[in-house]
Amino acid sequence: MEKEITIYDIAKDVGVSPTTVSRALNHHPAVHEKTKKKIFDAVLKMGYQSNIFAANLRTKRTNNIGVIVPRLNSNFQSSVLAGMEKAANEAGLNLIISQSLESFEKEKANANTMFNSRVDGLLVSLASDTENIDHYKPFLRKGIPLLFFDRIAEQSGCTGIVIDNIQAALNATNHLIEQGCKRIVHVLGNIKINVYADRLKGYKYALLENEMLFDPSLIILSDLNEEAGEEIISKIMKLNPLPDGLFVSNDACAASCIRHLKLEGIRIPEDIAVVGFNNDVISRLVEPNITTVNYPGYEMGELAMKNLIKHLDKPNEGMLENTNKITLRSDLIIRKSSKKEISL
Amino acid sequence: MEKEITIYDIAKDVGVSPTTVSRALNHHPAVHEKTKKKIFDAVLKMGYQSNIFAANLRTKRTNNIGVIVPRLNSNFQSSVLAGMEKAANEAGLNLIISQSLESFEKEKANANTMFNSRVDGLLVSLASDTENIDHYKPFLRKGIPLLFFDRIAEQSGCTGIVIDNIQAALNATNHLIEQGCKRIVHVLGNIKINVYADRLKGYKYALLENEMLFDPSLIILSDLNEEAGEEIISKIMKLNPLPDGLFVSNDACAASCIRHLKLEGIRIPEDIAVVGFNNDVISRLVEPNITTVNYPGYEMGELAMKNLIKHLDKPNEGMLENTNKITLRSDLIIRKSSKKEISL
DNA sequence: TATTTTTATGAAATCGGTTGCTTAATGTTT
DNA sequence: AAACATTAAGCAACCGATTTCATAAAAATA
Known part of the structure; x- marks a missing residue:
């Protein structure tokens, strides 16, 4: 002492x-x-x-930014966090990170802790369970900048940083159609999440554009983890006739699907062409390489943080009401898993 | 307002x-x-x-725990963080996370920030560049609990949480030898890091135990990322005679190696048996599934945090001097990539 | 009933920077 | 040289919860 x-x-x-x-x-x-x-x-x-406490007590600033993510140990989320950390660090800010584990209750508790810790700003990607965003009201009331990313609250009036999930899914589906696919299965996550809801929209739009009928039996809901492939494929194998395209909303799950399809003796892409989502490392390592949507997590994190920082210095502007949605570019990366023409 | x-x-x-x-x-x-x-x-x-500032000012406690990791966007590290977050959250503590990006200078800066932020405790996994741990002396001097995990400072006298990398590598190598491998290539990362140094030891011990000669030309240094496979394999293909076993210190890299070996027309495991490290998702998704060492990141994080918490309440005990090293169990998980017998 | 103990509460100092206001010293202008 | 502007520095109040010490009221004991 x-x-x-x-x-x-x-x-x-x-x-x-x-x-x-x-x-x-x-x-x-x-x-x-x-x-x-x-x-x-x-x-x-x-x-x-x-002594920062004494300073904070006077200045009412902590230089801490709170981040709430569904899960820390996800490829995408940790890239986002890496981007955020970089931007925060450069601005002399600390990151306080917590995870909701996809639970509404835990998200509420975390938001509360963040509020009591007096973070100067908050970045949130919503849990799949989250039904409303009342727990963020204290932040809005106090004029603490609040910004959503990836999993955003559409109605909230808060700024959200996203990719154009509709367009991305549209592109992905169109690509499969261009490859000659007639029956395309779409595997997605919890439909309450904007991300998956939008991708489903994009999938439907692509069918519409190509005058193909939407068949609900080709939609498979899943938690999209690496073990889900087995169950998904067992469902697919029961379809008659078999599909010729598969659009999975997550690369790890797509990889798992490919693995189980191969076990069933199905050739990729000849029998079924596959498109994933995220451009995870895994999409470049499995055989065949997976066509996927590039999801720039690092950039998203960096952008979200920089945007938040912009609003820290002008408390009068309050809750980021000027821009309401920032959309990042995301491209379809075409690899072997979907290229029917070439393999014919 | x-x-x-x-x-x-x-x-x-x-x-x-x-x-x-x-x-x-x-x-x-x-x-x-x-x-x-x-x-x-x-x-x-x-x-x-x-108002926590006022409270902190009096009580001299922040309820914030600092964590410094080399990279946030790594499979293993984000699992560790997830475990830490859970344990911290349960104890009513916040996590302040920063990344060193493997740079000594940035690690020093981060440690300094953490110190000035008056974290109640600090958990660190060292950057590969880190040459000494003088920048943690302020913590020791002030009796702030400091604990290393995974990449630890051996000499420091601080508690470290690790797996037995020597034993794990020994088991992995022995397994390859049991499968009949005579020439085993070992791919590892920066040898300055205890983790890789220990694994090399384990590899050598296994050779010794089996009265095999250590051949330095079979050791390949790499940064072990997903792109490294190409270069590694080009080196391996120049070896004469070709090796029949490959022990890679990281699953993503092992997957990349497998991919490039296959491109060279080499059969796994028949021509070359492969063992990875970490038990990442990817090891279960590539073909063939990769034999690997289970590296319990989540548990390590949880344990590290719980251990730190134990020391928070008794400042007299100071710098965790009673236990000096906690070793977690890690098993070899045998999958197809290494099972020569069965495939014969 | 008088005395001691227990319980509940308050006054005031404290933690350590920050900042509005004031003042002294120096520099500039006519 | 007088009047004014600028620069450098200090005083003291303040931020808001915590905590030591003191004390009034209630309860227990003699």
Whole structure:
């Protein structure tokens, strides 16, 4: 238990007032260079460490940004976080991260903790369970910038950062149709999540554009994890006639599907062409490489954080009401798993 | 800008002193139940929110735990973080996370930020660049619990949580030898990191045990990412005679190697048996499934956090000096990529 | 009933920077 | 040289919860 050095100690040592020390440390212009130098020398000599609590208490700022994600251990989410961390770090901000584990209750609890921790801003990707966003009202009321990413709250009036899931799914489906697919199965996650709802829309639009009928029996709901492939494929194998295209809303799951399709003796892409989503590492490593939608997680995280930071300095502008939705570019990356022409 | 409600406002409303309000909120026994009830009613009615800065300023606790990892967007690390977050959340602690991006300088900067943010404890996995751990001395001096995980500082005297990398690599290599491999290539990362240094040891020990000679030309250094496979395989193809076993220190890289070996027309496991490391999702999805070492990231994170928490309440015990190393169990998971016998 | 113990509460100092206001010293203008 | 502007620095209040010490009221004991 060493005694803490305060600005008062520094002040006494240098022979100035605590005010001047405080000003010097914050590079206030009204401190003479010579005095400043003396103060910084003393700071170094005495091993002074600023007490952020005292500072926070006055300035009402923590320099902490809260982030709530559904899961930390997801390829996509951790890329987003990496991007956020970089941007935050560059701006001298800390990241407080928590996960909702897809539970509404836990998300509420986390939001509450964040609020009580007085984060300066909050970035959220919603849990699949989340039914309303009332738990973020305290932030809005207090004018704390709140921004959603990926899994956004459409109605909320808050800014959301997304990719155009409709367009991406449309492109993916169109690509399969171009490859000659007539019966395309679409595997997606919880439809309550905007992400999956939009992709389903995109899938339907593509059918419409090509004057193909939407067949509900070709839609398979799944939790899209790496084990889901077995069950999905067993469902697919029961379809009669078999589909010739498969659009899975997640690469890990697509990989799992491919694996189980191969076990059933089905050739990819000749019998069934497959498109995934995310451009995860795995899409480049399985055989055949998976055609997928590039989902720029790192960029999304960086952009979300930078956007939030922009709003930190002007509290009057409050809840990011000027821009309401930022859409990132995402392209279809065509690989072997879907290229029927070439393999014919 | 709504005015903040403080305990003074509550006190005035209820007709007691701020002292009593503070006591009531902290469930101090010396507050009459009736008074307490009145206070909590007022708290609810007035929408009071505790100001943690003021509390922190007095109690000198933040309830924040810092975590420094090399990269956020790594399968293993994000699992660790998920485990940590869970344990922290249960204990009412927040996680402040930053990444060193494998840079010594950035790690130092992050450690410094953490220190200035007055985290109550710190969990670190070292960057590959890190040459010394002097930047953690301020924590030790102040008695802030510091704990390393996975990439630990051997000499430091700080507790480290690891798996037995030597034993794991020994088992993996022995397994390949049992499958009849005579020339086993080992692909590893930066040898300065304890993790890879230990695995190399394990590999050598296995050779020794089986009276096989260590051949330095069979050791390949790599950054072990998903793109590294191509280069590694081009090196391997130049070996004469070709190896018959391959032990890669990371599943994503192993998958990449398998892919490129297959492109060269080499059969797995018949021509070359492959063992990976980590038990990443990918090891279960590529063809053939990869034999790998289970690396329990989630458990490691949970354990590390729980261990740290144990030391938070007894500041006298200081720097976790009683236990010096905690080793987690990790098993070899045998899959098709290495099973020569069965495929013969 | 008088005295001691227990219980419930409050006054005031404290934690350590920050900042509005004031003042002294120096520099500039006419 | 007088009047004004600028620069550098300090005083003291403040942020809001916590905590030590003191005290009034109630309960227990003699």
